[in-house]
Amino acid sequence: MIIKQLVLENIRSHESTEIEFAEGKTLIRGDIGSGKSSIMMSIEAALFGKKLKELIRKGKESGKIELTFEIKDENMNLKKYSVIRKLSTSTQKGGEIIYHSEGNKKEFSADELSIEVTRILNINETAKAQEIFQAFVLAKQNELKKLIEGSKKSDVDERTTIIMRAFEMEAYKFAIDNTVRLNQRIKNVTIGKKGEIKKLNEIEKSIQEKNYKIKKMKNDLETIKSSRIKKENTYNSKKDEYDKIKEERTKISVINSLIKSKEREINEKKEDILNNDKKRNIKKDKLVKSGKTIEQIRKGIENLVPLDGLRNKEDRLNNQITHLKMDMNRKGDDAKRYEEIQKDGKCSTCGREISNSSGYDELISTVNMEKNDIEKEIIKINKEKNAVRETIEENQKNKDLKRDVEEINDIDETNKKLDEKIQGLINEINEQKVKLNELPDENKLKLVEDEKNIAEKEFHNENNRLTIIDRDLQNEMNNLNEMNLELEKLKQTKLDINKLDDINEWLNKYFINTVQLIEDHVIHTINYKFNELFKEWFELLVEDTSKTVRVDEKFTPIIEQNEFEQTFEWLSGGEKAGIALAYRLALNSLIRQQPIGFRPELLMLDEPTDGFSKEQLTKVSNILSDIENKQVIIVSHNQEFTKLDQIISVTKENDISRIQTHSYGD
Known part of the structure; x- marks a missing residue:
């Protein structure tokens, strides 16, 4: 975990503060009461949300803390987050987290925000997250000695619990407790299953x-x-016989209908x-009235002149009569004019006087004679x-008589055919009557x-039985x-009982013992590594070579001088400060060596040199400056820190409070 930025609004003496943190060693310095420790408190409050109302600036009703940091997830991918806490004197407000790597933002209630931050920090113990953070990352002013002070059982248990939870040692106890519970559940299940298999023999007999x-x-x-x-088969045979007879019986109505149809046809013919x-x-009757025999009619028709020639001649005579009448009329007109x-004695046309009219008598006589000749010719032609x-009319009558004769012959031929058809229909009716007599009654x-119904009933009864x-x-x-x-x-179930018994035996004899051995080994390893680190830091921080330290x-912590144990309370102030700081540095060094889980690269020390003598300050400051954490934030009013x-x-x-940031040596 590396802190990148801290923004404060109305937090204690910080009205509006923004701090950009660098990697490496950072010293926050200032006079006592200038607001240094408020920065450390704000970082802790942003992460865990405790005692937020106490941080609000006096006279203000609200405030805000925004902490931006980077941390590697379980896949060692570097992720960036901004945790924003909204503070209020009246109500408990929540906040939000900006997931920079994912490019989104999410709002949370106050409690949900603390849980999510704990998850991001890879601290599995949410309830003890702040205590673990304080023990391994943040050593606040006047609290360096708190973790190692106290020899009561409650003090020891609390210290051990915090360390064990940080290293997730509770998982071993959890595994053993769960195994014990599982063991008991297996026993209970086995007891129930043994009751079930009592009826095994009874069921085998029932199956036989x-x-x-x-x-x-x-x-x-x-x-x-x-x-x-x-x-x-019997039913199907009787059914087929019945259907066949029934089908034959249906022919009766067909034949009767056919006979009636043919009888109607005979009557029609x-x-x-x-x-x-x-x-x-x-x-x-028409032929009789004509007075001619059929033979006479035929001969008269054979001697007929073609009607077309007669009609042409008639037309020609009519034309002659017409022209003659026209000539006759003209002659009459001439006689009248003469x-x-x-x-009148004068010409009616030109009006010329006629002196002698005797010549007109001859003209009138000649014209009248010509008129009479024409009239005679008309009578002759008529x-x-x-x-x-x-002749035309006679020919027409003979033709009509011939047509009548032909129609009589046609009628005789038609009636002959009708008689033949009637006889054929009578023969067909007789044939159908013969067929009708042959059908079943x-x-x-x-x-x-x-018989079919009996066979069907017997078949259905047998089918129902089947x-x-x-x-x-x-x-x-x-x-x-x-x-x-x-x-x-x-x-x-019997096999399961045997398996469960085997599992129970394995859990009791092997698994629990193995987990306990692993737990003891891991605790011993952690204890050993911590012991070595604790000794190493102690030797750097405490100059008295007659004193040694170790942990049980x-x-x-156990302090020995010349192989005699000394109590923590009888040490000098500088020795107490050195041991407390060595213990915290050892914890931080050890937690960073974890392969997974909570492994912070951050170390935060609030007034870590408090209690050291002036002679020790420079040495202690140099030692702290050489710490290998990627980021170390130290709050101190002393000026001895270098590097x-x-x-x-x-x-x-x-x-x-005002903030001024600069690089060392500026």
Whole structure:
């Protein structure tokens, strides 16, 4: 853990303070009461959230502490965090953490924030996290000796507990306690399981009886299956016979419908013959009225002049008559005009006077003669035209009579065909009646239906018997399966009991003893390493070579002089300070050697030289300056410290602390 920055707002004498921390050795110096220790207290408060209200500046209702630090996670990846605590005199406020490496921020309640910080610091003991931090990282003013003072059992237990929890030694005790509890649970489970397997022999006997019963039921089932097949075949045979007869019986209605249809068709054709005879009689009456025989009609038609020629001749005569009438009218007009000229004595056209009108009598006579000749010619042509018309009409009558004759012949032919069809339909009806007589009667159908119903009932009864036995057999087999499963379960339970007994024996005889041996070995190793470090720091800090130190198995410091033990209370102030500082430095050096878990690179010392004589100050200051931690923060009002990387000067004016940061030697 390396502290990068601390921001304070309204924290004791710090109204608004921002400190950037460097790696290496940092000295926070200033006069007594200038606000140096408030910086250390704020760092601790930001991490663990204790006694926050006491830090709020007098006269203010709120404050804020923001601590930014870097630390390696369990995968040795360097992560950066900012912990922000919001302080209030009235209520307990929470805060937030900025996860710089992940690029996000999260808010927490006050308690949740402390738990999350403990997790980030890799301290597994949340309840004792602050005590562990104080023992291994932060030595506050006047508290260096606190950890090693006191020889009462409670003092020793507390010191040992803090050290053991820091090194996660509680895990061994936890493992042993859990093993003891597991041992007892195994015993309880075994007792219950032994009660379960008492019915093992009873179940085995029941399974034998069940197997015998199932075997008999299977034999009965096969017998019924064979009987069922026979009855099913009988039923299917009777059903097929019944269906066949029923299908044949359905043909009766079809044949009857067909006969009726053909009878209707015969009646329709007879009706057609009657209608045709009526038409034939009408045509024959027409021939009788004409007075001609059929032979005469045929001969007259053979001698006919083509109608087209006659009609052309008639048209030509009509045209001649028309032209003659026009000539006759013109002649009449000429005679009329001559008579008017003769009468008037002048020309009606030019008005010229006529002196002699005798010539007009001849003209009038000539015109009238020509008119009469034309009139005679018209009469002659009309006679010829009338003769042509009569011939045309006669030809038309002969044609109509011929058509009637042909229609009579067609009617006779049609009626002949109708008679033939009627006879064919009569023959078909007779054939269908023969087939109808060959079909089974109603009594045969009823007899076969009764036989089918009996066979069906017997088949269903046998099928029901088969279903019931099959169902009962399945139930018995299911019961057998359940009993076999229970048997296997009980056998497995018996094996489990043996395994549990083996496990119990192994836990009691080997595991617990092994864990205790490992715990003793680890504690001995920690104790040994700590002892060596403690001696090393003691020899550096205390000049009296007649005195030696060591720790016992409870990590209680033992001071000896000339092989005689001395109590801590009878030591001088400088010796007490040296031993206390040596103990803290040894703890910090040892915790940093852990491969996992809480292994801080930070060491914070608040007035660590307090109690040393003036002669010891320079030596102690040089020793502290040579500490190998990546970051050491020392609070002191003494000026003897050298080999520093950063100096933070704290001054106080008008009850407000001011900060000035500079490198050593500036």
